[in-house]
Amino acid sequence: MSESIPTNPFWSKPPADLFRDLSSSAQGITDEEAQKRIAQYGSNTLKGKKRVTLLGLFIEQFRSPIILILLFAVGISAWLGDWVDATIILLIILGSAALSLVQEYSANKAAETLQNQVSVKSTVLRNGKQESVPTDSIVPGDIVLLSAGSLIPADGVVLETNDFFVNQAVLTGETFPVEKTANPVAATAALNERSNTIFMGTNVRSGSAHALIVQTGVNTAFGKIADRLNLRPPETEFERGIKGLGYLLTEVMFVLVITIFALNVYFHKPVIDSLLFSIALAVGLTPQLLPAIININLSKGAQAMAKEGVIVRRLEAIENFGSMDVLCTDKTGTITAGVVQLDGAMDAQGTASDTVHRAALLNAHFQTGLPNPLDEALLAGQQPDLGNTEKVDEIPYDFVRKRLSVVLRQNNQNRMITKGALEKVLEVCTQIQVGDQTLPCDAAQTKGILARYSDWSTQGYRILGVADKVVTDQSTPYKTADEEEMTFIGFLLFLDPPKPGVEKAIQSLKAAGVTLKIITGDNRLVATHIAKAIGFDETDVVTSAEMDNMDDQALLRAVDWAEIFAEVDPNQKERIIMAMKKVGHVVGYMGDGINDAPSLHSADIGISVENAVDVAKEAADFVLLKQDLNVLLNGILQGRRTFANTLKYIFMATSANFGNMFSMAGASLFLPFLPMLPKQILLINFMTDLPEMTIAGDRVDDSYIQGPHRWDIGFIRRFMLVFGPLSSVFDYLTFILLMWGLHAGEAEFHTGWFVESVLSAAVVVFALRTRLPFYKSRPSRAMLIATGVVVFLTLLVPYTPLAPILGFAPLPFTFLIAVFGMVALYFTFAELLKRWFFAKYLK
Numbered sequence: 001m002s003e004s005i006p007t008n009p010f011w012s013k014p015p016a017d018l019f020r021d022l023s024s025s026a027q028g029i030t031d032e033e034a035q036k037r038i039a040q041y042g043s044n045t046l047k048g049k050k051r052v053t054l055l056g057l058f059i060e061q062f063r064s065p066i067i068l069i070l071l072f073a074v075g076i077s078a079w080l081g082d083w084v085d086a087t088i089i090l091l092i093i094l095g096s097a098a099l100s101l102v103q104e105y106s107a108n109k110a111a112e113t114l115q116n117q118v119s120v121k122s123t124v125l126r127n128g129k130q131e132s133v134p135t136d137s138i139v140p141g142d143i144v145l146l147s148a149g150s151l152i153p154a155d156g157v158v159l160e161t162n163d164f165f166v167n168q169a170v171l172t173g174e175t176f177p178v179e180k181t182a183n184p185v186a187a188t189a190a191l192n193e194r195s196n197t198i199f200m201g202t203n204v205r206s207g208s209a210h211a212l213i214v215q216t217g218v219n220t221a222f223g224k225i226a227d228r229l230n231l232r233p234p235e236t237e238f239e240r241g242i243k244g245l246g247y248l249l250t251e252v253m254f255v256l257v258i259t260i261f262a263l264n265v266y267f268h269k270p271v272i273d274s275l276l277f278s279i280a281l282a283v284g285l286t287p288q289l290l291p292a293i294i295n296i297n298l299s300k301g302a303q304a305m306a307k308e309g310v311i312v313r314r315l316e317a318i319e320n321f322g323s324m325d326v327l328c329t330d331k332t333g334t335i336t337a338g339v340v341q342l343d344g345a346m347d348a349q350g351t352a353s354d355t356v357h358r359a360a361l362l363n364a365h366f367q368t369g370l371p372n373p374l375d376e377a378l379l380a381g382q383q384p385d386l387g388n389t390e391k392v393d394e395i396p397y398d399f400v401r402k403r404l405s406v407v408l409r410q411n412n413q414n415r416m417i418t419k420g421a422l423e424k425v426l427e428v429c430t431q432i433q434v435g436d437q438t439l440p441c442d443a444a445q446t447k448g449i450l451a452r453y454s455d456w457s458t459q460g461y462r463i464l465g466v467a468d469k470v471v472t473d474q475s476t477p478y479k480t481a482d483e484e485e486m487t488f489i490g491f492l493l494f495l496d497p498p499k500p501g502v503e504k505a506i507q508s509l510k511a512a513g514v515t516l517k518i519i520t521g522d523n524r525l526v527a528t529h530i531a532k533a534i535g536f537d538e539t540d541v542v543t544s545a546e547m548d549n550m551d552d553q554a555l556l557r558a559v560d561w562a563e564i565f566a567e568v569d570p571n572q573k574e575r576i577i578m579a580m581k582k583v584g585h586v587v588g589y590m591g592d593g594i595n596d597a598p599s600l601h602s603a604d605i606g607i608s609v610e611n612a613v614d615v616a617k618e619a620a621d622f623v624l625l626k627q628d629l630n631v632l633l634n635g636i637l638q639g640r641r642t643f644a645n646t647l648k649y650i651f652m653a654t655s656a657n658f659g660n661m662f663s664m665a666g667a668s669l670f671l672p673f674l675p676m677l678p679k680q681i682l683l684i685n686f687m688t689d690l691p692e693m694t695i696a697g698d699r700v701d702d703s704y705i706q707g708p709h710r711w712d713i714g715f716i717r718r719f720m721l722v723f724g725p726l727s728s729v730f731d732y733l734t735f736i737l738l739m740w741g742l743h744a745g746e747a748e749f750h751t752g753w754f755v756e757s758v759l760s761a762a763v764v765v766f767a768l769r770t771r772l773p774f775y776k777s778r779p780s781r782a783m784l785i786a787t788g789v790v791v792f793l794t795l796l797v798p799y800t801p802l803a804p805i806l807g808f809a810p811l812p813f814t815f816l817i818a819v820f821g822m823v824a825l826y827f828t829f830a831e832l833l834k835r836w837f838f839a840k841y842l843k
Contacts, residue, residue, distance in 0.1 A: 152202045277678050298315040723833065
């Protein structure tokens with residue numbers, strides 16, 4: 001990355017100069033000063049995030065091209081002096097916008113409040129003491145405290161470090177974490193050469209540091225290139241489907257407008273009326289409430305999921321959550337209790353050993369890298385007797401070596417103590433401590449160690465190896481190359497039993513159509529033991545070594561039959577997830593560690609927990625307030641309810657709307673007058689919108705949410721082509737009945753068809769909202785009330801003073817009976833056709 005280097009930049013200055021420039025100190029700034037600096041520098045955010053405002057949402061309601069065209073047509077009507085029609089149409093448009101506005105604003109604000117519950121926070125020094133503050137309130141002059149797993153909130157320089165390694169690949173493309181030190185660098189240093197500088201958007205891999213923040217928000221290196229980065233998360237399957245549906249409806253809409261307008265003008269009908277009629281038809285055809293319905297559904301879904309203990313960080317992923325059919329997770333904390341206990345410290349012969357225990361305690365006490373439950377279990381209730389022990393250096397843990405070493409000064413000599421995955425510790429050992437003897441690490445000794453390892457693993461123990469050696473004093477830091485010719489001294493045995501009730505939770509997931517796959521770094525024997533303990537029928541295991549020997553095609557086959565992937569590293573986790581997606585699964589991944597971030601990004605649904613490291617929470621779509629599969633299952637079911645309610649609106653909009661609008665288009669060609677005035681079409685839309693706004697809170701049948709559902713444009717198209725013509729058939733029967741059966745005049749025809757259109761659209765919802773017989777599925781109370789209000793107003797309008805203005809006339813009793821009969825007949829046929837349709841096309 002090329003950039004212009006300023007003269008005397010902050011990374012070239014000593015800390016004392018920066019403290020003076022920023023009016024700060026090693027104790028940070030005060031809260032009052034921080035508030036002043038937010039006003040001066042702005043929030044520590046990039047430009048992308050917008051706050052939801054009433055004005056912004058109101059303007060959003062008028063971004064639809066159709067609405068803009070309709071407003072233009074209203075202007076033409078007013079210019080020609082038809083003020084009554086122009087006013088009525090404008091009021092209907094404003095009413096629809098206000099209806100969407102109120103619903104969307106309240107739903108958005110509620111969702112925003114929920115997301116703030118899991119906003120990333122940073123630890124800073126303010127008023128001379130540590131405080132946890134929202135990352136967007138970080139200002140220049142703040143002192144931030146960073147540790148493994150922290151997201152770096154802004155740009156600055158490190159003041160003091162302890163084996164501090166940062167992953168900055170997002171900016172520099174560097175494959176491995178880089179070490180940061182507190183020494184100023186040259187003013188001309190390129191981005192990847194600034195070893196004293198931390199950057200917004202990167203994350204801490206290991207170690208700890210204090211850093212002085214110098215630049216925030218758009219002034220950071222990340223902020224300056226943010227516009228050139230693809231910051232938008234990948235489009236979900238549901239979003240792609242909605243976009244495709246929108247394109248289809250837009251094409252049909254424009255063809256309809258042009259054709260109907262041309263034909264009506266050809267048959268010598270008024271040009272302005274024909275134009276308004278054509279545009280009103282197009283408005284009636286398009287599911288214009290769809291964006292609002294989706295937004296309200298997602299926001300209300302987020303609120304419902306929060307009650308179940310699932311906080312939604314990315315609303316668009318809710319639909320994917322309901323579609324998930326494979327869940328990948330580590331076992332610790334999800335399958336197991338997550339409260340790891342040290343069950344024993346054994347020497348190389350398998351005998352309890354205080355020497356091994358003390359060495360492990362010292363390693364755990366002095367290491368400053370990744371917090372982990374194994375070290376916590378070692379130190380639980382017992383701190384080592386340090387005596388005259390001092391720490392000299394540390395070689396942090398990484399996911400390739402899978403071991404960690406500390407160098408300690410004891411009795412005037414340096415001693416390196418290493419612990420980690422047994423096979424990785426044995427790799428660097430040439431000797432074995434057996435009692436008072438030190439023996440060569442030959443094949444016979446190694447065979448005995450591996451036999452004990454295998455025996456304990458099959459009992460469910462997680463095994464670490466411990467080794468040590470005396471090292472020479474040196475002025476330079478110790479490196480991984482110094483981990484050689486060590487002496488193996490023994491084993492650490494940890495036990496993490498399955499959670500109570502986890503077997504039942506897994507069975508519930510399976511019954512809901514979600515297959516659980518365990519992806520773990522533990523060895524295959526431990527993973528198999530746990531799997532059997534939680535009721536897995538088969539324990540088909542693929543190990544890291546076996547994956548290395550698989551090509552992509554072999555892995556595609558393996559991900560379907562394998563239930564456990566053991567001994568895997570972070571890159572292999574990502575490869576497993578991508579393979580599952582390629583074979584057609586919607587994959588969820590649950591993780592809480594630094595090494596889980598790539599997998600959380602790759603999965604269709606990234607799931608983390610409240611106590612996860614920052615980088616994992618930031619990468620996740622959902623954050624569980626409790627690390628429990630039952631909480632996750634409740635979230636999945638709520639995602640399916642949200643998905644179902646969104647589809648309900650789409651089904652109704654693409655069937656009833658198509659039927660009604662095509663009926664009007666056809667009728668306009670043979671009736672001596674327009675079958676309905678533009679203002680009447682828009683009034684129909686407005687009246688039918690009212691009950692449809694309640695869909696977001698509608699009940700969903702239990703039978704529907706028992707399995708995952710995916711976006712299927714072909715199924716929606718078939719639904720439209722079956723139920724659209726049904727609606728048209730009854731529309732034409734209504735035309736015939738009104739014109740030739742009841743000899744209706746123009747006003748009576750408009751009124752009769754208005755009443756029939758609104759009532760049929762209102763009541764058919766109760767048939768189409770469920771796959772069950774309508775009487776076996778209870779709609780929500782709000783939907784019943786809204787429908788009742790709409791039916792009452794529809795029947796009342798023709799008998800009010802508004803009727804002449806709207807072009808309506810009071811209907812004789814015989815007309816009402818005929819209309820009611822037609823609506824009842826339509827509902828009956830819709831219910832019967834629905835049962836045939838789902839029996840034929842729902843597999």
